[in-house]
Amino acid sequence: MKGLRILTGALAITLLAVAVAFASEAAGGHHELPWDNFAYRLITFAVVVGVLWLKVGKKAAGFFAGRRTGIEQELADLETRKTEARKSLADVEQRIANIETERQNIIAEYRAQGERIKEAIIAKAESSAAQITAQATKTAETEVKQAIEQMRAEMAELVVTAAEQMLAEKLTSEDHQQLIDKYLTKVVLN
Numbered sequence: 001m002k003g004l005r006i007l008t009g010a011l012a013i014t015l016l017a018v019a020v021a022f023a024s025e026a027a028g029g030h031h032e033l034p035w036d037n038f039a040y041r042l043i044t045f046a047v048v049v050g051v052l053w054l055k056v057g058k059k060a061a062g063f064f065a066g067r068r069t070g071i072e073q074e075l076a077d078l079e080t081r082k083t084e085a086r087k088s089l090a091d092v093e094q095r096i097a098n099i100e101t102e103r104q105n106i107i108a109e110y111r112a113q114g115e116r117i118k119e120a121i122i123a124k125a126e127s128s129a130a131q132i133t134a135q136a137t138k139t140a141e142t143e144v145k146q147a148i149e150q151m152r153a154e155m156a157e158l159v160v161t162a163a164e165q166m167l168a169e170k171l172t173s174e175d176h177q178q179l180i181d182k183y184l185t186k187v188v189l190n
Contacts, residue, residue: 007049010049014045018038
């Protein structure tokens, strides 16, 4: 059907060209149209166009149909890319519009993170201080106990020394000898 339209259009153009040639020849004084020559040329033209159509027509139609499909596909792709570009542009414009809010959110987040770190450091320092205080208390208690034990030992030694002096002053050598004998007897019996 399409081929018939193309052929009809080609014939119409040929007839118009012949009419123009006839009109120009008429202006020159020659009024007779050589119909047999015109018919021969018209038939030859129709045969050439027909042969060309049979040999090249389907390929040309396929080429142009493929080209049309390719162009339609490219236009659809371009439209899709245009839509995506508009979306991307809208996203970028939205980000630019929200940049101040994002900046404030980031600053608030870093401040909150800083506060959490500060609280963690303070808690760790308090824990360390409590441990150091407990250790110092324990050390002080141990040192106090050692000092008390040392004082007791010194006092016991002083008491023994004082007792020895008192005994030495009050004991005579005879009492001293009796005590030694008494304790030796106890030791031997036990």
